[in-house]
Amino acid sequence: MDTIARDTTTSILHLPDDCLYFIFQRLESVFDRKSFGLTCHRWLFIENTSRRSLQFPCSFRHLHRTSLSRTSSTVGSFQLYTMLDRFQHLELLCLSGCVHLPDSGLSQLQYYGSKLQTLYLDCSDDGLSVVASGCRSLKCISLYRCNVSSIGIEALAKSCRALEEVNLSYCPLITDTGIRALSQNCHQLRAVRISSCRNITGVGFHGCPRTFVYLEADSCKLETEGITEIVSGGGLEYLNISNLNWAVPGNGLTIVGAGFAKRLKLLDFRLCRTVTDESIIAISRGCPLLQEWNLALCHEVKRPGWESIGLSCHKLERLHVKRCRCLCDRGLQALREGCRNLLILYVTRCRQLSDPAIMIFKCLRGDVKIIEEEVMCIAPEWAFSG
Numbered sequence: 504m505d506t507i508a509r510d511t512t513t514s515i516l517h518l519p520d521d522c523l524y525f526i527f528q529r530l531e532s533v534f535d536r537k538s539f540g541l542t543c544h545r546w547l548f549i550e551n552t553s554r555r556s557l558q559f560p561c562s563f564r565h566l567h568r569t570s571l572s573r574t575s576s577t578v579g580s581f582q583l584y585t586m587l588d589r590f591q592h593l594e595l596l597c598l599s600g601c602v603h604l605p606d607s608g609l610s611q612l613q614y615y616g617s618k619l620q621t622l623y624l625d626c627s628d629d630g631l632s633v634v635a636s637g638c639r640s641l642k643c644i645s646l647y648r649c650n651v652s653s654i655g656i657e658a659l660a661k662s663c664r665a666l667e668e669v670n671l672s673y674c675p676l677i678t679d680t681g682i683r684a685l686s687q688n689c690h691q692l693r694a695v696r697i698s699s700c701r702n703i704t705g706v707g708f709h710g711c712p713r714t715f716v717y718l719e720a721d722s723c724k725l726e727t728e729g730i731t732e733i734v735s736g737g738g739l740e741y742l743n744i745s746n747l748n749w750a751v752p753g754n755g756l757t758i759v760g761a762g763f764a765k766r767l768k769l770l771d772f773r774l775c776r777t778v779t780d781e782s783i784i785a786i787s788r789g790c791p792l793l794q795e796w797n798l799a800l801c802h803e804v805k806r807p808g809w810e811s812i813g814l815s816c817h818k819l820e821r822l823h824v825k826r827c828r829c830l831c832d833r834g835l836q837a838l839r840e841g842c843r844n845l846l847i848l849y850v851t852r853c854r855q856l857s858d859p860a861i862m863i864f865k866c867l868r869g870d871v872k873i874i875e876e877e878v879m880c881i882a883p884e885w886a887f888s889g
Contacts, residue, residue: 554590554592554593555592555593555594555595556593556594556595556596556597557586557590557593557595557596557597558595558596558597559578559597559598559601578598578601578603578604578608579603579604579608580604580605580607580608580611583598583604583608583609583611584608584611587611587612587614587615588611588615591615591618592618593615593618593619594618594619594620594621595619595620595621595622596616596619596621596622596623597622597623598622598623598624599623599624599625599626599645599647600625600626602626606630606632606633608630609630609633609634610633612630612633612634612637612638613633613636613637614637615637616633616634616637616638617637617638617639617640618640619638619640619641620640620641620642620643621641621642621643621644622634622638622641622643622644622645623644623645624644624645624646624649625645625646625647625648625649625670626647626648626649631646631651631655631656631658631659632655632658634659634663635655635658635659635661635662635663636662638663639662639663639664639665640663640665641663641665641666642665642666642667642668642691643666643667643668643669644659644663644666644668644669644670645669645670646669646670646671646674647670647671647672647673647674647696648672648673648674649674650674650675650676651671651674651676651677652676652677652681653676653677653678653680653681653684654681655681656671656677656681656682656684656685657680657681657684659684660681660684660685660687660688660689661684661688663689664688664689664690665689665691666685666689666691666692667689667691667692667693667694667714668693668694668695669685669689669692669694669695669696670695670696671695671696671697671700672696672697672698672699672700672719673698673699673700674697674700675700675701675702676702677697677700677702677703678702678703678707679702679703679704679705679706679707679729680707681707682695682697682703682705682707682708683706683707683708683709684707685707686707686708686709686710686711686712686715687710689712690712690714691712691714692711692712692714692715693714693715693716693717694715694716694717694718695715695717695718695719696718696719696720697718697719697720697723698719698720698721698722698723698743699721699722699723700720700723701722701723701724702724703720703723703724703725703729704724704725704726704728704729705720705723705725705726705728705729705730705731705732705733706726706728706729706732707729707732708729708732708733708735708736709732709735710735711732711733711735711736712736712738713736713737713738714738715736715738715739716738716739716740716741716766717739717740717741718733718739718741718742718743718744719741719743720733720742720743720744721743721744721745721746721771722745722746723744723747723748724748725744725747725748725751726748726751727751727752727755727758730744730751730755730756730758730759731758734758734759734761734763734764735763736763737763737764737765737766738766739764739766739767740766740767740768740769740883741767741768741769741883742759742764742767742769742770742771743769743771743880744756744771744772744775745771745772745773745774745775745797746773746774746775747772747774747775747777747778749776749777751777752777753777753778753779753781753782753803754779754781754782755782756772756775756778756782756786757781757782757785757786759782759785759786759789759790760782760784760785760786760787760788760789760790761785761789762789764786764789764790765789765790765791765792766792767790767792767793768792768793768794768795768883769793769794769795769796769880769883770786770790770793770795770796770797770880771797771880772796772797772798772801773797773798773799773800773801773823773880774799774800774801775800775801776800776801776802776803777803778798778801778803778804779803779804779808780803780804780805780807780808780811783798783804783807783808783811783812784807784808784811787808787811787812787814787815787816788811788815791815791817791818792818793816793818793819794818794819794820794821795819795820795821795822795823795880796812796816796819796821796822796823797823797880798822798823798824798827799823799824799825799826799827799849800825800826800827801827802826802827802828802829803829804827804829804830805829805834806829806831806833806834806837808834809830809833809834809835809837809838810833810834810837810841812837812838812841812842813837813838813839813840813841813842814837814841815841816841816842817841817842817843817844818844819842819844819845820844820845820846820847821845821846821847821848821849821880822838822842822845822847822848822849823849823880824848824849824850824853825849825850825851825852825853826851826852826853827853828853828854828855829855830850830853830855830856831855831856832855832856832857832859832860835856835860835861835864836860836863838864839863839864839867839868845868845870845871846870846871846872847871847872847874848864848871848872848873848874849874849875849876850873850874850875851875851876861873
């Protein structure tokens with residue numbers, strides 16, 4: 504009887520792997536999850552194969568690469584290889600700021616990157632050749648402040664055709680050629696960041712897919728033709744072209760309201776000092792879904808522009824008008840009598856606005872919160888996971 508009893512005894516070690524995976528996933532305590540693999544080799548295997556993300560410690564307190572290198576992670580080739588060999592089912596890998604990791608250190612991604620969907624290489628060396636060849640399932644990649652060239656982006660776009668989100672902000676070597684490669688090869692492209700990429704005019708967005716909904720192009724030297732191509736896909740919902748190049752004429756943004764950008768919800772024109780009433784009127788009429796519009800420091804928007812916003816922007820909830828020199832009492836009245844869904848008005852230091860006009864606005868539109876400080880348009884969380 505004792506022998507039979509011993510043979511029928513069951514412990515947690517007899518559970519199949521799928522049950523152990525379920526138990527591991529249900530652990531809420533970080534300490535418990537880290538201790539799970541200390542039980543035995545089998546449990547360590549369960550822990551390792553359950554790991555989906557890996558991020559090395561790094562500080563982004565400093566924006567400049569030279570400062571960042573002193574506070575960033577000292578990840579080396581062997582350390583990265585050890586982690587990739589241990590966690591072979593990673594879907595997200597963050598190497599942001601690993602400036603001491605050479606391109607050769609990324610070579611292991613050729614063998615361990617097949618399941619990666621998200622990769623952060625911010626402020627790191629290039630290494631795009633191995634990324635392109637080994638990470639063909641990538642959906643999101645961030646190359647913020649990298650010295651990547653358009654040739655590298657072209658190779659990436661041709662190999663990683665599932666790309667949806669790409670961050671190229673502060674990549675000085677990127678040109679329209681690289682952007683064109685993304686537009687033509689990545690048919691599910693949703694979001695692109697190219698802020699401070701001064702060699703991009705925008706023409707590379709020609710033929711961009713309708714899935715393209717998000718563009719952040721702050722401080723770029725876009726041209727009128729480039730802006731036309733940017734909105735040509737018809738799917739844009741978020742557009743930031745703040746601090747636009749002075750070479751674009753005041754009416755050069757009229758194309759945004761010409762019918763291609765009817766789905767726009769957030770529009771950032773901050774520091775677009777030459778934008779004229781003609782463009783404002785066209786956009787007010789042609790972008791009926793606008794929810795937030797930043798016109799801070801747009802000095803050439805006059806009474807006709809403000810009146811068109813009040814008359815046509817029925818879904819507008821947030822409006823930024825800080826330091827708009829030509830916003831007068833009549834313009835504020837038009838906003839007060841129109842824009843029935845307005846919730847927040849960011850306004851301060853508008854020279855032509857009188858205190859009585861502001862007081863009347865507050866009395867008659869108690870549903871609108873007046874904020875006298877500069878706040879940038881907030882990018883929707885769903886638009887860009889990076």
